[in-house]
Amino acid sequence: MQRQRVYAALGVTFLFLSAVAAFAQGASRPPIRVETFYPRHAGRGQTTVINVAVPSPEPVQAAEVSPSTGVTVSGIKGSGSGSEQNIGWWEISLDVAKDAEPGDRSLVLVMRTTRTEPTRVSITTHVPTISNLRIAPGSNPATFELSLAVADTAADLGDSPYVWFTADCGGEPIVGALRSKVSTGIVRAALPKLNGKCDLQVRLTDSSGIESNMLKTAVEFAK
Numbered sequence: 001m002q003r004q005r006v007y008a009a010l011g012v013t014f015l016f017l018s019a020v021a022a023f024a025q026g027a028s029r030p031p032i033r034v035e036t037f038y039p040r041h042a043g044r045g046q047t048t049v050i051n052v053a054v055p056s057p058e059p060v061q062a063a064e065v066s067p068s069t070g071v072t073v074s075g076i077k078g079s080g081s082g083s084e085q086n087i088g089w090w091e092i093s094l095d096v097a098k099d100a101e102p103g104d105r106s107l108v109l110v111m112r113t114t115r116t117e118p119t120r121v122s123i124t125t126h127v128p129t130i131s132n133l134r135i136a137p138g139s140n141p142a143t144f145e146l147s148l149a150v151a152d153t154a155a156d157l158g159d160s161p162y163v164w165f166t167a168d169c170g171g172e173p174i175v176g177a178l179r180s181k182v183s184t185g186i187v188r189a190a191l192p193k194l195n196g197k198c199d200l201q202v203r204l205t206d207s208s209g210i211e212s213n214m215l216k217t218a219v220e221f222a223k
Contacts, residue, residue, distance in 0.1 A: 029114040032056060035087055037107075037119050038164070039203055039211035043127035045098035047074065049214065050107065050121060051201075052090045058111040063092050065107055070100025071123065096123055128152045128161075128212040133202055135191070135219045144191045148202065148215065150182070157182060158207035163189045169198040169221075180204070194221045 035053035042048035063073045078090030102125055106118035132149040160179050167174040180189035203214040
């Protein structure tokens with residue numbers, strides 16, 4: 001009788017552990033697709049911050065790059081979802097070695113119960129570099145002009161590169177693309193009408209579609 005009770009107890013324990021394992025497996029959800037990410041290029045010998053919009057309230061715990069040779073994840077910054085669309089924005093810093101092999105890498109963000117589907121980040125031999133972002137009144141009181149300095153070692157910027165911007169002025173961010181003009185290393189473009197205090201993010205693409213680094217600034221626009 002004593003031996004039977006021991007066997008019965010072991011059987012109950014086995015069933016309990018099996019149920020726990022099955023529950024844990026069930027808690028892992030299928031990979032989710034990111035809403036958007038940018039930039040899609042990272043230059044060799046520098047750090048590039050990749051912005052990723054993840055449709056999940058869970059915090060990102062890790063980021064995986066494959067193949068990882070020459071590329072290191074040096075930082076993860078952001079917050080879980082707080083928007084009506086349940087989107088969390090994350091900044092993933094990638095350190096790319098000077099001798100990293102050019103080509104595509106897959107980037108996967110890992111959360112507690114799920115992960116994202118792989119997104120493609122391309123390692124390039126060069127990227128345009130922008131700096132000195134300025135916002136000034138335009139030709140009439142209702143407009144503003146954006147200007148920034150640009151360096152392009154490949155000399156393939158083109159005469160009218162696209163300037164991409166995101167303006168967070170409260171509520172849903174405003175996203176757009178502007179045709180610009182280049183003159184002696186300065187890019188200028190007319191901003192659409194924006195109101196109030198806005199957090200502005202700016203980047204550009206050269207004629208072959210390679211994206212620059214991103215600049216941020218806060219601007220107070222007259223209402």
